[in-house]
Amino acid sequence: MVASAPGKIIITGEHFVVHGSFAVAAAINKRARVSVSETDQSRSLIYSKNFQKSFLSSNDGRFFALKTVASKVFAEFGKPRTPVLIKVDSEIPLGSGLGSSAAVSVAAAGALTRFLGNEVDKDKLLEIASEGEKKVHGNPSGIDTETSLNGGVLLFNKKSGSKSIPLTSAIKMIAVFSGIKRDTGKLVKKVALKRKESPYFFSSLVDSSSFTSLEVADALSNGDLPYLGSLMSASQCALAWIGASTVKLDELIETALENQDCFGAKLTGAGGGGSIIALPKPEKAELLLERISKKYRDSFIVSIPQEGLTFG
Numbered sequence: 402m403v404a405s406a407p408g409k410i411i412i413t414g415e416h417f418v419v420h421g422s423f424a425v426a427a428a429i430n431k432r433a434r435v436s437v438s439e440t441d442q443s444r445s446l447i448y449s450k451n452f453q454k455s456f457l458s459s460n461d462g463r464f465f466a467l468k469t470v471a472s473k474v475f476a477e478f479g480k481p482r483t484p485v486l487i488k489v490d491s492e493i494p495l496g497s498g499l500g501s502s503a504a505v506s507v508a509a510a511g512a513l514t515r516f517l518g519n520e521v522d523k524d525k526l527l528e529i530a531s532e533g534e535k536k537v538h539g540n541p542s543g544i545d546t547e548t549s550l551n552g553g554v555l556l557f558n559k560k561s562g563s564k565s566i567p568l569t570s571a572i573k574m575i576a577v578f579s580g581i582k583r584d585t586g587k588l589v590k591k592v593a594l595k596r597k598e599s600p601y602f603f604s605s606l607v608d609s610s611s612f613t614s615l616e617v618a619d620a621l622s623n624g625d626l627p628y629l630g631s632l633m634s635a636s637q638c639a640l641a642w643i644g645a646s647t648v649k650l651d652e653l654i655e656t657a658l659e660n661q662d663c664f665g666a667k668l669t670g671a672g673g674g675g676s677i678i679a680l681p682k683p684e685k686a687e688l689l690l691e692r693i694s695k696k697y698r699d700s701f702i703v704s705i706p707q708e709g710l711t712f713g
C-alpha cells in the first residue's frame with residue numbers, strides 16, 4: 402500500500418493563524434511517499450534514507466510523528482496481523498518549513514489505514530495525522546496537515562476550518578531553503594512570549610493578518626499577481642516584528658527581489674531558518690530560479706495548485 406502527500410507553503414498568516422487569524426496555504430510539487438508492506442522481520446520497522454531504520458516500538462527519538470500516527474491508526478482500526486515495514490521517501494527538505502512532517506504524517510495515516518483494509522475518512526485521517534504534528538510542534542494550528550491532506554490552495558482558520566481557493570491558472574513561486582533547519586515548536590513559543598509582551602499590538606496584527614489573508618485569497622482567485630506580491634512583502638514586516646525572520650532570511654528575500662523580476666517575497670512557515678517564497682513575474686520564473694540557485698542550491702519552482710493525499 403503506497404500513499405503520497407504534498408508539502409506546503411504558507412502564503413500569508415503563519416504564526417498569527419495559531420492565535421485565530423485566517424491564513425492562506427498551498428500544497429506544493431514536493432511530496433512524501435509512505436509505503437506499508439508485510440515483512441518477515443520479527444518486529445515492525447520504519448525505514449527512510451534520512452533516518453535509516455527504527456523499530457516501530459522503540460523510543461529512540463526517530464520518526465516521532467510517524468510512530469504516534471501508527472499507534473493512533475492501530476488504536477482506531479486494530480494492529481496488523483504480521484509485522485510491517487513502513488518505508489518513507491520524501492522529496493521535501495527536512496526542517497525547511499515546507500511541511501515535511503505533516504506530509505509524512507498524512508501519507509502514513511492514509512497508507513496504514515488502507516493497509517488495514519479500511520476506507521479513508523478525511524476527518525478521521527486529519528485527526529490522526531494532527532496527533533503526529535502535535536508530538537513534533539506542540540501547539541499546531543492544523544494548517545499544515547489540512548493543506549497536505551486536501552491539496553490545492555486553502556483559506557484556513559482554526560475555528561471555521563478550510564475553504565478551497567480556485568485559481569484561474571497555475572501560479573509559480575520560487576522557494577529557497579536557507580539550509581538552516583527551523584524548530585516550529587520553539588518558534589511558536591517565542592511568538593507566544595512576544596504576544597505576552599505586547600498583547601494589544603499583537604492582537605491588532607492577528608486581525609490585520611486575517612484581512613491580509615482574505616485579500617490574498619481574492620488576489621489569488623483573480624490572478625492579480627502584483628497585488629498578491631505586495632501583500633506577501635507587507636506580511637513579512639509583521640513576521641519580522643514577532644521575531645520569525647532572521648538575517649539570513651532577510652538576505653534571501655533581498656536576493657530574490659534585487660533584479661526586479663519579482664512582485665514580492667517573504668518567509669514561509671515558522672521562520673527562524675527554513676525557507677522563503679518569492680513571487681516572480683510569470684515570464685521571469687526560470688531566470689529567477691537560475692540566478693538564485695547559483696547562490697542557494699536548495700531552490701526550486703513551486704507550482705500551485707497540487708493534489709493532496711493520493712494512493713498508488
Ligand code: MEV
Nearest residue numbers: 415416541542543670671
Ligand atoms: C508552520 O508551518 C505554521 C505555523 O503557523 C505553526 C502552525 O500554524 O501550526 C508557524
